[in-house]
Amino acid sequence: MNQLNRRRRNVAAIVFxxxxxxxxxxxxxxxxxQKQPPAPGAVKQTEGLQKESARQEFEDASFEGNxxxxxxxxxxxxxSLDDFRKAVLSDPVLKTHFTGFKWENAxxxxxxxxxxxxxxxRKDDTIFRKKTPITLPAGDGYIxxxxxxxxxxxxxSYAAAPPAYAEPELEAEPAAGPQPLNVNTYPAPPEPAETLIPEELIGRTLADSRIVVPPVIIPHHTPDDRPHPPSHDHPEEPKEPPPKPPRPVPxxxxxxxxxxxxxxxxxVKRRFRK
Structure with missing residues (x-):
């Protein structure tokens, strides 16, 4: 019985x-x-809310939306100018917004x-600036x-938006202005005076020695063969940061x-063997 009870207790301990x-x-x-991305339906719903909130504002010069x-x-x-001045002075919001308006130059x-x-x-008592420009039609009245x-x-009030791109103004006669610097040609460095040999000394030496000297060939560098300094038009590519060390696994x-x-x-096994 004791052995049977011991076996049962061992089995119960193992199961536990x-x-x-x-x-x-x-x-x-x-x-x-928890780490799974949100469902496509939730993403579409969020995008829909963002689009609806954007549509609440006006999209054209009518200044009406929704x-x-x-x-x-x-x-x-x-x-008239008097109508505009009365509207500004009678409304505290407009009076604050148009502070500094030069009525004498209007x-x-x-x-x-x-x-x-x-x-x-304007929304209620707050004035905002629209993030995207709108097109005002020709003939639109202004003050x-x-x-x-x-x-x-x-x-x-409004401010004209800058053009999408600005074309550079080309000169009619480029030669009229300063000549552009040619970066492909470099002046040859002057030869030091110490290395120059007088022609008279060369003539006397050759006459006394009676040695036939071959013609001296002076190397000539063309503009394309001369060494060029490093160009700064193309900066070096940014170096990639070193990889981050792996995180320790807990x-x-x-x-x-x-x-x-x-x-x-x-x-339990050792005890069961005993």
Whole structure:
């Protein structure tokens, strides 16, 4: 009976250790579900929200979007300089925005051609600057003091956007200006005076020795054969940073539990043999 009870206890201990090991593996294993990328549906939903929020603002010179008016004053309420001045002085938001406007230099006009510009718009009591330029049509009315330009349709100030690219101005006669430096030709270095031999001394020496001297051939370098200094037009490519050392792998808890279970199992076997 004692041996039978001992065997049962040993078997129960082994089963208990195996259960602990299995639980440890499941509990301490890395959660793969948390590292998985978001589902495509969630990405599409996020992109849709971003597009909807962007569409809430106006996209053209009408200054209307999603049923809202983004003008600084009432639509088409400015017909003269006095109308604009009254609108500014009667609205604290506009009064703050147009601080420094030179009323003595103000004048009205219309655009000769369509112009792309960065405009200011209004949401409630806050004035924002639109990130992307819009096209103002030709003939659009404006008021300006020489520095600030305002649309008469909505009182929105704006600044002309720079062109997408600027063409360099070419001179009609390039020779009229300073000559460009030719980097492919280099003047030959002057020969030191100490190495020069007077012609009279050469003639006397040859006459006394009666030696036929072959003609001296002076090497001539063409502009293409001369050594060129290193060019700075093409800088060296940036060197890649050294690879980062691998991160140390932490000791996983299941390994410790498994080792503990194996040690316990070894002890049980030894006891069972006794």
């Amino acid at each position: 250790i195996l259960i602990l090991a299995i639980l440890a593996v499941f509990l301490y294993s890395p959660a793969k579900e 049923g809202k008016w983004y003008g600084l004053c009432k639509k088409n309420s400015i017909h 004048k009205m006009g219309r655009l000769d051609k369509a112009t792309r510009a960065y405009v200011y718009y 300006t003091d020489g520095d600030t330009t305002v649309r008469t349709m909505c009182c929105n 000791i996983v808890a299941p390994i410790l539990l498994l080792g503990t279970g194996l040690l316990a199992l070894t002890g």
